Amino acid sequence: MLKVGTLWVCLITACATGCGVAAQATDPLPSWNDSTSKTAIVDFVTKVTQEGGADFVPGSERIATFDNDGTLWAEQPVYVQVAFAFDRVKALASQHPAWKQQQPFKGVLDGDMKAVAAAGERGLLEIIAATHAGNTTEEFETIVRDWISTARHPTTKRLYTEMVYQPMLELLTYLRAKGFKTFIVSGGGVEFMRPWAERVYGVAPERVVGSRATVKYERREGRPVLLRLPETDLVNDGAGKPVGIHQAIGRRPIAAFGNSDGDFEMLEWTTSGRGPRFGLLVHHTDAKREWAYDRESHIGALIRALDEAPTRGWTVVDMQRDWKAIYPFQK
Amino acid sequence: MLKVGTLWVCLITACATGCGVAAQATDPLPSWNDSTSKTAIVDFVTKVTQEGGADFVPGSERIATFDNDGTLWAEQPVYVQVAFAFDRVKALASQHPAWKQQQPFKGVLDGDMKAVAAAGERGLLEIIAATHAGNTTEEFETIVRDWISTARHPTTKRLYTEMVYQPMLELLTYLRAKGFKTFIVSGGGVEFMRPWAERVYGVAPERVVGSRATVKYERREGRPVLLRLPETDLVNDGAGKPVGIHQAIGRRPIAAFGNSDGDFEMLEWTTSGRGPRFGLLVHHTDAKREWAYDRESHIGALIRALDEAPTRGWTVVDMQRDWKAIYPFQK
Numbered sequence: 001m002l003k004v005g006t007l008w009v010c011l012i013t014a015c016a017t018g019c020g021v022a023a024q025a026t027d028p029l030p031s032w033n034d035s036t037s038k039t040a041i042v043d044f045v046t047k048v049t050q051e052g053g054a055d056f057v058p059g060s061e062r063i064a065t066f067d068n069d070g071t072l073w074a075e076q077p078v079y080v081q082v083a084f085a086f087d088r089v090k091a092l093a094s095q096h097p098a099w100k101q102q103q104p105f106k107g108v109l110d111g112d113m114k115a116v117a118a119a120g121e122r123g124l125l126e127i128i129a130a131t132h133a134g135n136t137t138e139e140f141e142t143i144v145r146d147w148i149s150t151a152r153h154p155t156t157k158r159l160y161t162e163m164v165y166q167p168m169l170e171l172l173t174y175l176r177a178k179g180f181k182t183f184i185v186s187g188g189g190v191e192f193m194r195p196w197a198e199r200v201y202g203v204a205p206e207r208v209v210g211s212r213a214t215v216k217y218e219r220r221e222g223r224p225v226l227l228r229l230p231e232t233d234l235v236n237d238g239a240g241k242p243v244g245i246h247q248a249i250g251r252r253p254i255a256a257f258g259n260s261d262g263d264f265e266m267l268e269w270t271t272s273g274r275g276p277r278f279g280l281l282v283h284h285t286d287a288k289r290e291w292a293y294d295r296e297s298h299i300g301a302l303i304r305a306l307d308e309a310p311t312r313g314w315t316v317v318d319m320q321r322d323w324k325a326i327y328p329f330q331k
Numbered sequence: 332m333l334k335v336g337t338l339w340v341c342l343i344t345a346c347a348t349g350c351g352v353a354a355q356a357t358d359p360l361p362s363w364n365d366s367t368s369k370t371a372i373v374d375f376v377t378k379v380t381q382e383g384g385a386d387f388v389p390g391s392e393r394i395a396t397f398d399n400d401g402t403l404w405a406e407q408p409v410y411v412q413v414a415f416a417f418d419r420v421k422a423l424a425s426q427h428p429a430w431k432q433q434q435p436f437k438g439v440l441d442g443d444m445k446a447v448a449a450a451g452e453r454g455l456l457e458i459i460a461a462t463h464a465g466n467t468t469e470e471f472e473t474i475v476r477d478w479i480s481t482a483r484h485p486t487t488k489r490l491y492t493e494m495v496y497q498p499m500l501e502l503l504t505y506l507r508a509k510g511f512k513t514f515i516v517s518g519g520g521v522e523f524m525r526p527w528a529e530r531v532y533g534v535a536p537e538r539v540v541g542s543r544a545t546v547k548y549e550r551r552e553g554r555p556v557l558l559r560l561p562e563t564d565l566v567n568d569g570a571g572k573p574v575g576i577h578q579a580i581g582r583r584p585i586a587a588f589g590n591s592d593g594d595f596e597m598l599e600w601t602t603s604g605r606g607p608r609f610g611l612l613v614h615h616t617d618a619k620r621e622w623a624y625d626r627e628s629h630i631g632a633l634i635r636a637l638d639e640a641p642t643r644g645w646t647v648v649d650m651q652r653d654w655k656a657i658y659p660f661q662k
Contacts, residue, residue, distance in 0.1 A: 205581035250536035
C-alpha cells in the first residue's frame with residue numbers, strides 16, 4: 001500500500017516537475033519585444049541568481065522596488081489617487097455645505113478643472129487632507145476598496161486596476177519566480193494602495209511602501225482603532241524614497257524601477273550600492289496606446305533621470321518600441 | 332530515458348515527502364512542557380491552518396508579531412541596547428573629553444551605575460542620542476554587527492545572541508512552517524536589531540519593526556548616504572506598537588507575543604480583531620534559570636497586561652513551569 005501511495009505521489013510530482021520545467025522554457029516576459037531593455041533585465045536576473053557565480057546574490061537580499069504611478073499603472077490625465085480624492089469631495093459634499101462656495105472644492109463639485117488647477121499643489125493638498133483624514137484605518141480601507149472596485153478611467157472607461165502594465169506584471173512575476181522580494185515604493189498613499197495591491201500585483205500589504213498620514217491609537221466605544229490624522233508622517237517621494245525604503249525594508253534594493261524624477265533618488269540609492277545593481281526607467285513614448293510625455297509633463301516629469309540614465313547605466317524602456325502590449329486587455 | 336528520469340525524480344521526491352511526514356510527526360515545540368500554554372498555541376495554529384475549517388486564515392494574513400526584549404531574549408539586568416550604548420560611550424569617550432566630568436556619561440565611564448540611574452530616563456535618552464546618531468545607516472550597522480559578535484552578558488558571560496529563548500526560537504520556526512509571516516515588533520531600535528535578527532531568529536530585516544531615528548538622504552563626497560539624525564521618528568512601544576505595525580505591515584496581526592505592559596496595546600490591537608486571534612505573554616517566573624520579575628521590575632514591568640490576561644483570553648507562559656530549557660545552550 002505504501003508503495004502504491006508513493007507511486008501516486010511520484011506520478012503527481014513528476015507531472016508537476018515536468019510542467020515546471022516546461023514553464024521555465026517558455027518566455028517569462030512574453031509582452032516584451034526582444035530589445036536591449038529585455039536583454040538587460042534577463043541578463044541581470046540570470047547573473048544574480050547563478051549560484052557560484054561572481055555576481056550571485058542570496059535570495060534574502062534580492063530586493064526589487066517598484067514605483068507605482070506611471071511605472072506599474074497609468075498616471076494620466078491625473079494620478080488615480082487624485083481622481084479618488086475628487087470623488088470623495090463629491091461624496092462628502094453634503095456634509096460640507098461651505099464647499100459649494102469654496103475653492104478648490106467648488107471647482108471639483110462644478111467639474112471646473114481650471115479652478116482646481118489654479119489652486120495649485122496647495123489646493124490639491126487641501127483636498128487630500130479634507131478627504132483622507134478623520135476616519136479610522138479600517139474605515140478608510142473599506143472606502144478605497146469600494147471605490148477601486150467600480151471607479152473608471154475618464155477616457156478609456158476601464159477600471160483603474162485594468163490599466164496596469166502587462167509587461168510590468170510579467171516582470172513582477174518573473175522576479176518573484178527568481179526569488180526576488182518585490183516591493184512597491186510609491187509617492188502615493190500607502191493606505192490607498194494596500195487594499196488592492198495583492199490582488200492586482202501580487203504584492204502583499206507589508207511590501208507596499210508609500211506616503212502616509214500620521215495615525216493614532218485610541219479607543220472608541222471600548223474598541224481600539226487607529227485614527228487617521230490630517231498630518232503627513234512621510235512624503236515617500238524623491239529623497240523621501242530611500243528614507244521610506246530604509247524604514248520599511250532596512251536593506252538597500254539591488255534593483256529599482258521608476259518612471260519620473262520622483263524616482264531619481266531611489267534609483268541612485270539602489271544602483272550606488274556595492275555588487276550587481278539594476279536601475280530601470282519606463283519612458284512614456286506611446287501616444288497611441290498610452291501617453292507620450294517626459295520633460296514638460298505636469299505629472300511624472302522625467303528630466304534629470306533621463307539625462308543621467310546613460311552615465312549611470314540605467315535601462316530606459318521605450319514603451320512604444322519595447323512593449324508588445326500595454327494593458328492586460330490588449331494581450 | 333524519460334521514464335528512468337521520472338523514476339529518479341519519484342524516488343527523490345518520495346524520500347523527501349516521506350521525510351516531511353516524519354518531521355511533522357515529531358514535536359515541533361520540544362522545549363515546551365506539555366501544558367495549557369503549549370496546547371493553546373498548537374490548537375490555535377491547527378485551527379487557522381485547517382483548510383475548509385471555520386477558523387481558516389489564508390497564508391497571506393497569517394501575521395504573527397513578537398516583542399524582542401524579554402520575549403525573544405533576556406532583558407535583565409539592563410536592556411542589551413543599553414549595554415551597547417554604555418560601551419559606545421566608552422568607545423567614543425576620547426572624542427568627548429567633557430564626558431569625564433559630565434553625568435550621566437561620567438557615571439558610565441566610572442562604572443558608577445548609581446549615578447547613571449540617578450539621571451533617570453532623561454539621562455538614558457541623552458546617552459542614546461549621543462551614541463546612536465551622527466553616523467550613516469551603514470556605519471551604524473557595522474558598529475552593531477561588530478559589537479554583537481563579541482559583547483557578552485555581565486553575569487552569564489554568554490554572547491547576547493546566545494541568550495535567546497529556545498522555546499521561542501522553536502515557536503518562530505513552527506509558525507513559519509505553518510505559513511505564518513513572523514515579525515519582530517520591539518520598543519528597541521530597529522537598526523540595532525536588523526543586523527543580526529535574520530541570523531539569530533530567521534527574521535529578515537524587512538520583518539523587523541522597532542523604534543527609529545529620523546534619517547536623511549544626502550550626498551557625501553558624491554556618494555549618497557542615509558544620515559542618522561539625533562531625532563526620534565517613532566517610539567515603537569505601548570500605543571506606538573499598533574502604529575508601527577500599521578506603518579510597516581499594514582495588516583492587523585492574528586497573533587502577538589509579548590512580556591510587558593509595553594506590549595499591552597499590541598496584544599489588545601491583535602486580539603480585538605474579527606476571527607481567530609491569539610495573544611501570549613511570557614511571564615518571567617524562573618529566578619533560577621533566568622529571572623523572576625513582573626510588577627515591581629524597573630525593566631519589563633508587567634502589571635495591567637497580567638491583570639487583564641484572563642478576561643482577554645491571553646495565554647500566560649509560566650517560564651518555570653512551561654519551558655524545559657530557557658537558552659539553546661541548555662538543550
